Amino acid sequence: MTYTIGRLSKLTGMPVKTIRFYSDSGVLPERERTASGYRIYGDEDRARLELIRTLREIGVDLATIRSLGERRLRSVLDLHLKAVETQLRSLQRTRAVLKATLGKEGDPAEDDLRRLHALSRVGGAEMGLLLDEFVDEVGGGIEARHEWLANMRDCMLPELPEEPTTAQLDAWMELADLLADEDYRESLRSQSKDFWEADIDLESWQETNTKVMREGLAAARAGVEPGSAESAVVVERILTAMGQTREEMLRVFDEHDPRAARLWELVAIIQKTPWPADQTIAYTWIEAALRKLEG
Structure with a gap:
């Protein structure tokens, strides 16, 4: 036609x-x-x-x-469908918040209005753009660090459910604020600068990190008491794998920004996945064991 x-x-x-x-x-x-x-x-x-x-x-x-x-008609319609579905998800989330707000007695509270505002200000697309900006800025021109963050991007981008709970909405707002926090971005850049500027093999480092995490997780799940003789054996294996002394590894923990763990906790709240995650359990045990052995 x-x-x-x-x-x-x-x-x-x-x-x-x-x-x-x-x-x-x-x-x-x-x-x-x-x-x-x-x-x-x-x-x-x-x-x-x-x-x-x-x-x-x-x-x-x-x-x-x-x-x-230029696209074929099928491609155009497919993109159109995705756009409509995005609109529907956004409307369903807003509907859920409005229903929860109006289901309460009296006028909406300040927190209710804040959640509605957050939905209009930061949807899935906006969160994705915010995360792209976060990766680029924290990457700071260091290729290895930028590559590592880029690989982590999808894990840091949870999908807000169509009918989010109050806890999920609050986590969504806090996550957006944290990703946009200039102080947090600068903290991550400065803390990791020396590490990432070294000539490291990213793949090898990730393998080592996985090995260390498994050691710590196995010890934590086995109930190995931090500071015990058994924990000292595990810690020595970890230090050997990392190529660090106790003092060097403790310094890493001392300089670690706790907001990084909070970021992953917020993602878990939004996704309704178990928390703490295995990596958090592992490194919490490793830090506790190091401090007990040093203290």
């Missing part, structure tokens, strides 16, 4: 002036014209206009829409 711009306007409910603007600006690529110079559109253009309208409604700018380029 082909349509004149007037027919396309009636089918989509979009003003001729708007369609012409989208065509002239390259958002709706021009396909062909009649011998008289009138624009001719097809079903793909009709679908693309619907997509453009949806993307504009959720705040996508024209430059981004223009960059989508």
Whole structure:
């Protein structure tokens, strides 16, 4: 099917002036014209206009829409579906918070309004952009550190449920604030600068880290008492694997920012996964054992 711009306007409910603007600006690529110079559109253009309208409604700018380029109708519809589903999830979350707020006696409290504001300010897309910014800034131009953070990105980006609990919403807001916290970003950059600037093999380091974590986790689960003779044997294996002395490893713990553990706790609250995580259990035991043996 082909349509004149007037027919396309009636089918989509979009003003001729708007369609012409989208065509002239390259958002709706021009396909062909009649011998008289009138624009001719097809079903793909009709679908693309619907997509453009949806993307504009959720705040996508024209430059981004223009960059989508030429796509087959199926691809356009698929992207349209994803955009609609994103809108639905956002509306369902807002509905859940409104229902919880209105289900209480009296006027909404300040915390209720804060949660509603947070949903409008930081959705899934905004959290993703915030995390990208966090990774780039904390990476600080050090390639190995940036690569490690980039690999961790998806783990740090939980999906807020369609009907989040109050605890999940509060965790979501706190996570957004923490990722945006300039002091926290600077803390992570400065603490890890010397380590990441060294010429390290990232893959080898990750293998060592996994080995150490398993040692600490096994000891914690076995009930090995920190400071005991048995714990000293485990700690020596860990120090050998890390290539560090007790003093050096304790200094790492002393300089560690506790907000890093809080970040992972917030992710666990949002995802409703067990907390503390295995790595947290392992390193909590290792630190306790080191301090007992040194103290």
